[in-house]
Amino acid sequence: MADDSDRFIEAGTPTFRRATLALFAAGFSTFAVLYGVQPLLPIFHDTFAVSPAESSLALSLPCATLAIALLVVSPLSEVWGRKRVMAVSLFASALLTIGAVLMPSWHGFLVLRALTGIAASGLPAVAMAYLSEEMHGRAIGLSMGLLIGGNALGGMVGRLLAGVIADHASWRWGLGIIGVLALFAALAFQFALPPSRHFLAHRMRWREVPGTFTHHFRDAGLPWLFFEPFLLMGGFVCVYNYIGFRLLDPPFSLSQTVIGLIFIVYLAGTASSAITGHIAGVLGRRKVLWLAILLGIGGIALTLADNLVLIISGIVVVTVSFFGAHSVASSWVGRRALSDRAQASAIYLCMYYLGSSLLGTAGGWFFLHYGWPGVAGFFGSLYVAALLIALRLTRLAPLPPTGG
Template sequence: MAEESDRLITAGTPIFRRTTLALFAAGFSTFAVLYGVQPLMPVFADEFHVSPAESSLSLSLPCAMLALALLVVSPLSEVWGRKPIMVASLFASAILTLIAVIVPSWHGFLALRALTGLAASGLPAVAMAYLSEEMDARAIGLSMGLLIGGNAMGGMVGRLIAGIITDHASWRVGLGTIGILALVAAILFWRGLPPSRRFLPNRMRWRQVPGTFGQHFRDPGLPWLFAEAFLLMGGFVSVYNYIGFRLLDPPYNLSQSAIGAIFVVYLAGTFSSAVTGEIASRLGRRRVLWLAILLGLVGILMTLSERLPLIIAGIVVVTVSFFGAHSVASSWIGRRALRDRAQASSVYLCLYYLGSSVLGTAGGWFFEHAGWSGVVAFFGALYGLALAIALRLSRLPPLVPGPSSDPDR
C-alpha cells in the first residue's frame, strides 16, 4: 500500500508539471473548439438569416452531443485506458473543426459541429478520472483547477481569435485558425501526458453499465453536485451567448473585434479556478462552493447597468464565480465517488454540457422577449437554485473517511 501511495503524483514535482501542462493543453483545445463560435453568433444570424436562438445551435448542438456521448465514452475508458481515448478525442475534434469551415450551408455546418461535440466527448470526464487516480489527494484540487484553467484559456483565446479574424477576414478563417491551434495542442498532449500508472483495465459488460451509473445517484451528495453542473453552466453560457447581441447594438455599437476582446476576461477564470481549487482543498469544499455561487449573483446584477465598464466588470465577476464553483464541484466528484470515477465524472459533465445546450438556447427566448434584463432574470433563477443546493451540500455528512488526507469526501 505504501508503494502504491508513493507512485501518486505530488505537487511541485517534474511529473506534476508535465501532467498539468499536458492537461492544460487538452482543456485549451476542447474549449477553443467548442466555444470559439460564441462571439460569431451574431455573424451566423446575419449570414444564414437565423434568429439569435437558432444561431446558438452552433454551440448548443455540439454540447448536447458531447453530453450524451460522455455516458458511453467514459465506460470505454475503463477498458481501453485513459490516455488513448483522450488523444483520439483531441485529434478528431481538431480535424472536424477544420472540415466545418469549408461547408457552405447552415445545416451542413451544424452537422459538422454536432460531430465535433461527439468527438470532443473523449476528453472531459476521462481527464477528471485520470487526475483522481494519479494525483495525490493534496494535489488534486490544484491540478483540477489547472485543467479547468486550460478550459478557460482555450475559451478565451478561441473567442478572441474568432472575433478579431472575423473583422479582418471572415469567420471561416477565424474558426479554421482555431482548428489549427487545436491540432497543435493535441500533439503536445499526446507527447507530454505520462501514461496511467494506477489505472487497472476492466472487462466491459454493457449490461452492468446502468448499474454503475445508478450507484452514484444513491449517494446523498453526488446527485446534487450533478444538478449544480447543469444550473451553473446553463446560466454562465447564457451570459456569453447573448452579451454580444446586446453590445453590437446601440448605444454601444461595438465591433466584432471588440466583442471578441471582451472574452479576455476568461483570464480571470484561469486564475480563479486554480486559486479556488487550492482554497477548497484547504478549507473544505462545503465552505467554499456556496460563496463562489453567491458571487455570481452579485456579478449578474452589475451587468444591468448601462455603463460599459460596469457591464464588463460584472462579466468578470460572473466568470470568476463560475470557474471557481466549477473547480470546487468537479474536484468534489472525484473525492466523493469511491469507485467508477469515470462514470461519476461523465454524469457530472453530461449535465454540465446539457446545461450549456438546453439552458443556453433557452436563454435566447428570454433575450428575444425581454432583452438583457430577461437574461439576467433567467441567470438569477438558475444561480438562486444552485445557491440553495450548495447550502444543502454544506450540511452533507462526509463519507466514512478512507485512506486519504482529504477530509471533504
C-alpha cells in the same frame, strides 16, 4: 520502500508539471473548439438569416451531443485506457473543426458541429478520472483547478481569435485557425502526459454499465453535485451567448473585434479556478462553493447597468464565480465517488453540457422577448437554485477517509 510506479503524483514534482501541462493543453483545445463559435453567433444570424436562438445551435448542438456521448465514451475508457481515449478525442475534434469551416450550408455546418461534440466527449470526464486516480489527495484540488484553467484559457483564446479574425477576414478563417491550434495541442498532449500508474483496464460487460452509473445516485451528496453544473453552466453560457447581441446594438454599437476582446476576461476564470481549487483544499469545499455562487449573483446585477465599465466588471465577476464554483464542485465529485469515477465524472459533465445546450438556447427566448434584463433574470433564477443546493451540501456528512 514503495516502488515509484505505486506512488501518486505530488504537487511540485516534474511528473506533476508534465501531467498538468498536458491536461491544460487538452482543456485548452476542447474549449477553444467548442466555444470559439460563441462571438460568431451574431455573424451566423446575419450570414445564414437565422434567429439569435437558432444561431446559438452552433454551440448548443455540439454541447448536447457531447453530453450524451459522455455516457458511452467514459465506460470505454475503462477498457481502452484513459490516455488513448483522450488522444483520439483531441485529434478528431480538431480535424472536424477544420472540416466544418469548409461547409457551405448552415445545416451542413451544424452536422459537423454535432460530430465535433461527439468527438470531444472523450476528454472531459476521462481527464477528471485520470486526475482522481493519479494525483495525491493534496494535489487533486490544484490539478483539477489547472485543468479547468486550461478550459478557461482555451475558451478565451478561441473566442478572442474567432471574433477578431472574423472582423478582419471571415469567420471561416477564424474557426479554421482554432482547428489548427487544436491539432498542436493534441500533439503536445500525446507527448507530455505520463502513462497511468493506477489504472487497470478490464473487459466491459455492457449489461453491467447502467449499474456503474446508477449507484452514484444512491449517495447522499452526488445527485446534488450532479445538478450544480446544469444550473451554473446554463446561466454562464447565456451571458456569453447574448452579450454580443446587446453590445453590437446602440447605445454601445461595439465592433466585432472589441466584443472579441471582451473575452480576455476569461483570464480571470483561469486564475480563479486554480486559486479557488487550492482554497477549497485548505478550507473545505462546503465552505467555498456557496460563496463562489453568491458572487455570480452580484456579478449579473452589475451587467444591468447602462455603463460599459460596469457591464464588463459584471462579466468578470460572473466568470470568476463560475470557474471557481465549477472547480470546487468537479473536484468534490472526484473525491466523493469512491468507485467508477469516470462514470461519476461523465454524469457531472453530461449535466454541465446539457445545461450549456438546453439553458443556453432557452436564454435566447428570454433575450428575444425581454432583452438583456430577461437574460439576467433567467441567470439569477438559475444561480439562486444553485446557491440553495450548495447550502444544503454544507450539511452533508463526509465520507471517511478521503471523501468529500
